[in-house]
Amino acid sequence: MEIKKTAVAGxxxxxxxxxxxxxxxxxxxxxxxxxxxxxxGRQIRKVAMETLKRLGVKKARVSIVDKGALDCTIKxxxxxxVMRAAEHEGxxxxxxxxx
Amino acid sequence: xxxxxxxxxxxxILEITGKEPFQGNYYRDDKPITLHGPTIRPVMNNQKSKLVxxxxxxxxxxxAHDGMTxxxxxxxxxxxxxxxxVMKEIHDMGLKDIRICASSLGKAxxxxxxxxxxxxITNIESSGVRGGIGEAIxxxxxxxxxxxxxxxxRVRSIxxxxxxxxxxFIGAPTSDDYGNLRGIGGKADxxxxxxxxxxxxxxxxxxxxxxxxxxxxxxxAHISQxxxxxxxxxxxxxxxxxxxxxxxxxxxxxxxxxxxxxCTDVVVNTPWFRDGFSYQTGVGGASIAxxxxxxxxxxxxxxxxxxxxxxxxxxxxKLLDDGxxxxxxxxxxxxxxxxxxxxxxxxxxxxxxxxANPLNKGAVVNKLDYVVLASLEVDVNFNCNVxxxxxxxxxxxxGGHPDTAQGAKCAIVICPLLQGRIPAICSEVxxxxxxxxxxxxxxxxxxxxxxxxxxDILQALREADCVPLKTIEELRDIAYSIVGEPDKVEFEDRxxxxxxxxxGTIMDVVRQIKDV
Numbered sequence: 046m047e048i049k050k051t052a053v054a055g056x057x058x059x060x061x062x063x064x065x066x067x068x069x070x071x072x073x074x075x076x077x078x079x080x081x082x083x084x085x086g087r088q089i090r091k092v093a094m095e096t097l098k099r100l101g102v103k104k105a106r107v108s109i110v111d112k113g114a115l116d117c118t119i120k121x122x123x124x125x126x127v128m129r130a131a132e133h134e135g136x137x138x139x140x141x142x143x144x
Numbered sequence: 145x146x147x148x149x150x151x152x153x154x155x156x157i158l159e160i161t162g163k164e165p166f167q168g169n170y171y172r173d174d175k176p177i178t179l180h181g182p183t184i185r186p187v188m189n190n191q192k193s194k195l196v197x198x199x200x201x202x203x204x205x206x207x208a209h210d211g212m213t214x215x216x217x218x219x220x221x222x223x224x225x226x227x228x229x230v231m232k233e234i235h236d237m238g239l240k241d242i243r244i245c246a247s248s249l250g251k252a253x254x255x256x257x258x259x260x261x262x263x264x265i266t267n268i269e270s271s272g273v274r275g276g277i278g279e280a281i282x283x284x285x286x287x288x289x290x291x292x293x294x295x296x297x298r299v300r301s302i303x304x305x306x307x308x309x310x311x312x313f314i315g316a317p318t319s320d321d322y323g324n325l326r327g328i329g330g331k332a333d334x335x336x337x338x339x340x341x342x343x344x345x346x347x348x349x350x351x352x353x354x355x356x357x358x359x360x361x362x363x364x365a366h367i368s369q370x371x372x373x374x375x376x377x378x379x380x381x382x383x384x385x386x387x388x389x390x391x392x393x394x395x396x397x398x399x400x401x402x403x404x405x406x407c408t409d410v411v412v413n414t415p416w417f418r419d420g421f422s423y424q425t426g427v428g429g430a431s432i433a434x435x436x437x438x439x440x441x442x443x444x445x446x447x448x449x450x451x452x453x454x455x456x457x458x459x460x461x462k463l464l465d466d467g468x469x470x471x472x473x474x475x476x477x478x479x480x481x482x483x484x485x486x487x488x489x490x491x492x493x494x495x496x497x498x499x500a501n502p503l504n505k506g507a508v509v510n511k512l513d514y515v516v517l518a519s520l521e522v523d524v525n526f527n528c529n530v531x532x533x534x535x536x537x538x539x540x541x542x543g544g545h546p547d548t549a550q551g552a553k554c555a556i557v558i559c560p561l562l563q564g565r566i567p568a569i570c571s572e573v574x575x576x577x578x579x580x581x582x583x584x585x586x587x588x589x590x591x592x593x594x595x596x597x598x599x600d601i602l603q604a605l606r607e608a609d610c611v612p613l614k615t616i617e618e619l620r621d622i623a624y625s626i627v628g629e630p631d632k633v634e635f636e637d638r639x640x641x642x643x644x645x646x647x648g649t650i651m652d653v654v655r656q657i658k659d660v
Contacts, residue, residue, distance in 0.1 A: 060564055079564050082660055083535045084630035113564035115627060 052129030055114075055122035062111040062120040064093075066130040069106040072082045073097055079111035092116045096123040100142055105130070149527055149576045151652045157639055158650070161289070166649040169550050169581055179196075180305025182348045183293050184619055185373070187345070194375045199233045199353070202374045203311070206349035208234065215302075215343045218248035219315070219327065219334035219476060223386030225354055226315035228255045229378065235264045243267035245307050247298060247496070248598045249341035251275035260285050269307060272296060272531050272541025273425055275403050282537045282639050284558070284656040290538070290641035292531055296500030296507060296547035297646045299342045303501065306648060312337070312347035313369060314340045319354040323372025324365035327493075328486065330356030332382035333479035337366040337484055340614075341495035343369035355381045355475055366493060368434050388479045395429030396397040399589045403558050404433035406587045406611045407516055412441050413608035414601055416513035416553055420450035420470075420546065424509075425516040427457055427478045430558045434516060435459040440575075442468055444598040453499065453508055454544065461485035473501045473508055475544075500547035502646040509544070509551025517545055519557045520574040526580030526595050528557060530575035533642060534566045536633040536657045537640065546646050549582035554601060561588040561622075567591075567623035569616065574633060576652040577643050590614070593651050634658045 048068045055063040062079075062128070075093055079086055089111055096119075097107065105127075124143055130132055137143055147165035158165065187194075196202045216616035217226050227246065232255070234242060242265050249256075249268070254276030259265045262282070267288035273281060281290045293301060301307040316337065317330030326452050327336045332355065344350055344367045352367075352375045361369075394400065407430065411417055423438075425431045436459060442449065449469035452460045456474050458481035463469040465485065472491045477483045485491050500507050508552070509515075519528040520540060528549070533539040549555040553574040559568045569588060584601055586593045605613060614622075633656035643652040 081535070081630075083633045085565060085628065085633055086660070094589050113566070115565060 046101045046127060046131045046133065048102065048127070048130045049132050050130055054125035054129060057110060057112055059112050060114055060118070062109055062119055062122055065108045065127040066126040067106040071104055071105045073102065073104070073113050074106045076108040077111065080107070080113050081096040081111070088116070089119055092119050093123050096120050096128070100124065100127050102127055147650065149579045149651065151576055153650045153653060154639065157249055157642065157653055161642065161650070164649045166579065166651045169579065171649065172503060177304055179303050180308070180346060182346050184348065187566060193321070194323055194373065196374045196376050199230055199376055202238070202351045202376050203233060203237065205374060206311045206351065208239060208311065210239055213243040213245050213308060214246040215309045215312040216247070217314060217337065217340035217343065218229060218246060218250065219337060219339060220332065220382035220387050222250050222252045222389045223332065223383035224252050224315070225380055225382055226612055227253050229314050231256055231259060235259050240264060243264045243269065245309055246533060247271060247295065248278055249273045249307045253277055263287060264314050270294060270541070271298065271543055272538070274539055274541070278538035282657045284636070284638055284640055289639070290543055291644055292641060294500065294508070294542040294546045294644060294645045294646050295339065295496050295544045296502050297644055299497045299501040300503045300646070301648060302342050302346045302499065304503065309343060309347035311349040311351060312343035313353060314343060315352050316354045316367070317381070318356045318361040318362055319352045319375050320358055320360040320475060321358055321375060322369040323375050324362040324369045324559040325352050325354050325367040325372065326358070326362055327366055328483065329358065330354065332380070332387060333483050333528070334382065335483035336474050336493045336648070338469065338475040338493060338499065339496045341367060342497055345402040349373050351588045353378055353381055355379060362611055395433055396479065397429060399429040401433055402589050403560065403587050404430045404437055406592055407434040407460055407556055407558055408437035408593060409610040410442065410556055410585055410587065410605065411438060413515055413610050414554055414604050417447065419447050421447070421513045422451045422453070422511060423449055423514045424452065424454040424512055424552070425460065426518055426520050427455065429517070431516050432457060432459045439463060440466060453512065454548070456482040456483060457483070459492065464488055464491060475498070502547070507547070507551065509548050512548060513553035514554050514556065515548040515552040517544050517549060517555065517557050519559050519568070521568055521570055522557055522559055522583070522586050523570050523573040524620055526583040526586065526616065527573050527576045528583060529575050530577040531577045532575040532654055533575055536574060536634070536635060538654060540574060546578040546582065549578050550646065554584050555582055556585045556587060558587045561590045561619060562627060563624050565627045567620070569623050570630070573618060575643060576656055579651065586616060586619070588619055593619050633642045
């Protein structure tokens with residue numbers, strides 16, 4: 046999936062996260078800031094990278110500001126931000142790459 | 145060397161401190177100890193005035209010097225102005241290597257951080273620390289070791305001379321010119337001076353600081369003129385609205401109300417809930433709600449509370465005012481209703497020594513039936529952590545947690561299963577502050593776990609069929625199934641603090657936090 050513009054999903058409320066996806070020349074770059082980075086930083090990165098790969102994102106700069114979100118929330122916010130950044134809204138393949 | 149709660153206490157720390165590793169709750173029971181007396185300067189000359197014009201003058205008259213220990217109490221809580229006021233003067237005098245021996249330090253004292261960084265303050269002994277000081281210690285900025293003690297443990301360490309106080313500074317809402325101190329009658333009333341009484345008894349010098357000088361004699365004195373060297377009058381000793389930070393609004397949080405209900409169900413279905421029972425609880429939303437639920441059942445079954453003790457709140461004092469409790473024993477007031485309640489003749493002030501000192505001839509906590517506590521973390525061995533955050537940063541205080549948990553026949557910890565993403569019920573707490581052998585019941589929003597060592601409680605709750613019983617491992621597994629198992633927080637090797645057990649042995653060590 047091609048990232049065409051900068052897009053954001055999520056909030057800075059407790060137990061949520063805000064994900065920003067920007068176009069990049071090459072590769073995936075993930076920047077993480079988290080209230081629970083010492084205990085869950087590894088896990089959050091893993092979930093975010095898996096989600097990006099599943100969506101077929103090859104080039105993007107992604108930043109996550111996490112306020113203690115669960116994995117399901119992180120996954121959903123990343124998916125939403127990517128869909129917006131790829132101008133893919135309204136054409137989401139539910140049950141396909143979005144599970 | 146591993147101690148009785150399975151924590152590795154490095155040899156170097158045992159050597160530096162001369163302490164032993166924690167050996168279990170009753171290790172020092174019945175073992176003789178010698179108490180320590182201060183070196184004082186008698187006041188025989190009836191011409192001598194104890195009034196001084198400034199804190200500087202008091203410091204000079206008390207032979208303030210490098211390396212001395214100064215002490216403070218925390219009855220003004222987040223409204224305290226005394227610690228910063230005195231430490232600024234010590235800093236301005238250019239004194240170094242100061243040891244602070246405080247009953248507690250909080251967010252109000254972040255002004256001390258630069259003094260930690262520049263070597264004015266090199267050692268801290270406290271129930272705990274929050275805010276800037278906690279962060280500074282966790283980041284390794286304090287040159288010496290921080291020692292965290294329970295309220296009872298602090299009395300023990302001072303009374304046995306392990307902590308020798310050179311100058312005690314006692315903030316007093318009222319004082320006369322000869323140092324009779326009271327917690328009431330002034331501009332910033334804190335009600336009681338319980339934590340400072342041991343300072344008065346054992347410090348070499350004792351300076352009273354007040355913003356309300358009253359005619360002699362300020363009686364009945366909570367701390368006597370016989371303990372006080374100097375009296376200093378200042379503009380303001382505390383901010384009244386911040387003293388009463390425990391004045392919590394009744395909670396509407398359904399999760400807390402559910403835990404409050406479970407907690408009350410545990411209390412009323414265990415054998416100690418009978419006429420004349422004794423009880424201590426805290427200031428959290430769930431604790432206060434559970435006190436209210438409990439009051440309803442006491443009324444229904446016509447059961448009176450024999451005594452309530454502790455840091456007191458409106459909810460507890462209302463039991464006394466409503467004639468449902470015989471006596472309240474008070475070491476600290478969390479709100480102004482508790483301060484006002486002191487007018488009741490059955491509401492008694494007690495010194496911290498009477499409340500919780502483990503090495504006297506028996507403290508009040510030993511007579512407790514129930515205590516309801518909170519905890520940052522509880523692990524599958526029922527060990528509690530109330531000092532170090534799950535991220536490894538020092539952020540809390542022992543308070544009376546280890547004292548009351550050990551003393552009470554039934555120690556209940558209320559703890560939501562999850563705090564945001566952090567599982568409060570976990571495999572191993574970050575730091576042990578209260579040993580699992582003291583903790584009998586853990587109440588969460590997902591169920592109630594009973595320490596397997598307490599089959600009597602388990603059986604009573606099974607028979608009553610009143611709460612969803614789970615094992616502590618089941619609770620942990622539910623938590624991990626929702627949030628995932630946390631990685632272990634990484635620390636540097638350097639030890640920045642020790643968690644002292646009530647009896648002065650070492651419960652755990654706190655290491656410097658790693659940058660991420």
